[in-house]
Amino acid sequence: MAEATARDWHARAAALAIDGRAFIDGQRVASLGGASFDKFSPIDGRLMAAVARCEAGDVDAAVRSARAAFDSARWAGMPPAARKKLLLRFAEKILAAREELALLETLDMGKPIRDALSVDVPSAARCIAWYAEAVDKVYDEIAPTGRNALALITREPVGVVAAIVPWNYPMIMAAWKLGPALAAGNSVVLKPSEKSPFTALRLAELAVDAGIPPGVFNVVPGYGHEAGEALALHMDVDAIGFTGSTRIGRRMLEYAGRSNLKRVFNELGGKSAFIVMDDVGSLERAAATVAGSLFFNQGESCNAPSRVLVHEGLADEFVAMVSAQAPKHAPGDPLDETTVMGALVDFTQLRTVLGYIEAGQAEGARCVAGGRQVRAETGGFYVEPTVFDGVTNTMKIAAEEIFGPVLSVLRFRDEAEAIAIANASQYGLQASVWTENLSRAHRMARALRAGTVHVNQYDEDDITVPFGGFKQSGNGRDKSLHAFDKYSELKTTWLRIDPA
Numbered sequence: 001m002a003e004a005t006a007r008d009w010h011a012r013a014a015a016l017a018i019d020g021r022a023f024i025d026g027q028r029v030a031s032l033g034g035a036s037f038d039k040f041s042p043i044d045g046r047l048m049a050a051v052a053r054c055e056a057g058d059v060d061a062a063v064r065s066a067r068a069a070f071d072s073a074r075w076a077g078m079p080p081a082a083r084k085k086l087l088l089r090f091a092e093k094i095l096a097a098r099e100e101l102a103l104l105e106t107l108d109m110g111k112p113i114r115d116a117l118s119v120d121v122p123s124a125a126r127c128i129a130w131y132a133e134a135v136d137k138v139y140d141e142i143a144p145t146g147r148n149a150l151a152l153i154t155r156e157p158v159g160v161v162a163a164i165v166p167w168n169y170p171m172i173m174a175a176w177k178l179g180p181a182l183a184a185g186n187s188v189v190l191k192p193s194e195k196s197p198f199t200a201l202r203l204a205e206l207a208v209d210a211g212i213p214p215g216v217f218n219v220v221p222g223y224g225h226e227a228g229e230a231l232a233l234h235m236d237v238d239a240i241g242f243t244g245s246t247r248i249g250r251r252m253l254e255y256a257g258r259s260n261l262k263r264v265f266n267e268l269g270g271k272s273a274f275i276v277m278d279d280v281g282s283l284e285r286a287a288a289t290v291a292g293s294l295f296f297n298q299g300e301s302c303n304a305p306s307r308v309l310v311h312e313g314l315a316d317e318f319v320a321m322v323s324a325q326a327p328k329h330a331p332g333d334p335l336d337e338t339t340v341m342g343a344l345v346d347f348t349q350l351r352t353v354l355g356y357i358e359a360g361q362a363e364g365a366r367c368v369a370g371g372r373q374v375r376a377e378t379g380g381f382y383v384e385p386t387v388f389d390g391v392t393n394t395m396k397i398a399a400e401e402i403f404g405p406v407l408s409v410l411r412f413r414d415e416a417e418a419i420a421i422a423n424a425s426q427y428g429l430q431a432s433v434w435t436e437n438l439s440r441a442h443r444m445a446r447a448l449r450a451g452t453v454h455v456n457q458y459d460e461d462d463i464t465v466p467f468g469g470f471k472q473s474g475n476g477r478d479k480s481l482h483a484f485d486k487y488s489e490l491k492t493t494w495l496r497i498d499p500a
Helices: 002-015 056-071 080-096 098-109 113-137 170-183 198-209 224-233 246-258 283-299 315-329 347-362 415-423 438-447 481-487
Strands: 022-024 027-029 036-040 047-052 149-157 160-164 187-191 217-219 239-243 263-267 273-276 307-311 366-369 386-389 406-412 430-434 452-455 488-496
Touching: 002 098, 022 056, 022 198, 056 160, 056 187, 056 217, 056 224, 080 098, 080 113, 080 170, 080 198, 098 113, 098 170, 098 198, 113 170, 113 481, 160 170, 160 224, 170 187, 170 198, 170 239, 170 481, 187 224, 198 217, 224 246, 239 246, 239 481, 246 263, 273 283, 273 415, 283 315, 283 406, 307 315, 307 415, 315 366, 315 386, 315 406, 347 366, 347 406, 406 415, 415 438, 430 438, 438 452, 481 488
Parallel strands: 160 187, 160 239, 187 217, 239 263, 273 307, 273 430, 307 406, 386 406, 430 452
Antiparallel strands: 022 027, 022 217, 036 047, 149 488, 366 386
16 A cells, blocks of 8 residues: 555655746746756655746846735735735635645655645645734724824735745744735745745745735745845845754854844754753653654754753653654655655755764764664665764764754763753754653743743644744744734824813
8 A cells, every 4th residue: 555655655656747937926937047956855856847047137027026915005005804815715726736735845845745745735835814804803903192182003914025944844933924925914035945946936936826816925946145144135135034053053144134123033953952851741742742842853853952951860761762762763765654754855955964973973972763864776765864962062973053853962971951951052043851840840940941842742733823943043933823914014193182
């Protein structure tokens, strides 16, 4: 049955006609200079399509289209209920194209088709639908001023939004930007990663099919140093919603300073601490949870719990348990619905992950599971789930974001040391505490410098809850009603009321 399923998805992949052209002003267009680049799949090296290599001229055309759509008020001027109706239709179109989008996502960045079908597509659709439902339920305010004045506080769309998203969750990250930005009435120019452009381009077509006016949602594929830089420097872009590395996030701030001081909201890297205390309820459940969370999506997640802090009295037992979990996540054919871990996104990422594994061994950490490239004969990029023991917080594998299936176990003596190790990081995206002591759980959650702290679980997720980090993990929040703050301007209008 599994073989038949895999053959079926491979057959669909072989028959899939992919359009790699940009999407500007409601239609597919080649890059102005005719330049393109070939996109190969990380699962087996197959050529998927030629992709438009957008540069400054293409970005300018997309921004002009977005500005014209915004200034005409054909989207921003709609009653919220009308935008809601079209966005709900957009979400329905995404679900209707579920299998096509999932296949594109898997071929593009290597994740298992089962995850693309069950997680990525429905999550993207739910995000768009949730913000559609929210937009006519967000009220403006009246300030408590004196009797002779009326002060209205209203939200207005910021204008043209540049959304720049990474390759690890292409659809979900795009939806996290598109949902609140479009619902608030903005026009959007989306720049997907050159490593995973195809679902973004298809989403733009589905948006227009749903009735969202041309120019409101444009997509410019291309390289970061060309299309991304041109978009971030553009004088007619009002805000940037960026998800990616801390290194590029710094550049976004520089580009804003060099141009029009546009707003920049960065969701950046992480090195999340997963803390197992000596009063953990179920050590086995903790081990299974961290393995499932870290190895999901090939470890290519900014919030992956890659630093596992374990009380020294439990560490040997825990390491044995989590090492036993690793083979359950062995890489397989991403187009087989039984596969739970797929391919890394490209050769560069493969080389990066293997380089960190070598660095861990060179610095004295013990590789107790995995550590090797596998399935090289397929032409794809696969690495075994890897577990290191004997790691210290100063080692590269503990300090730097790997973005691969590499888990580091660090040992601690007591609560104070656990908190100190967890907080001794440039990042502050997520953390987790495993304890049966309720007071300890609250105490540690307050002490941890992270945007989200899980207790006795990890990766609990809902669109109603904000996502973002402290320190160099970024600023602003995706998801929840708080995301509207990034894509809205607050305006105060004073009215004088003359006395009778």
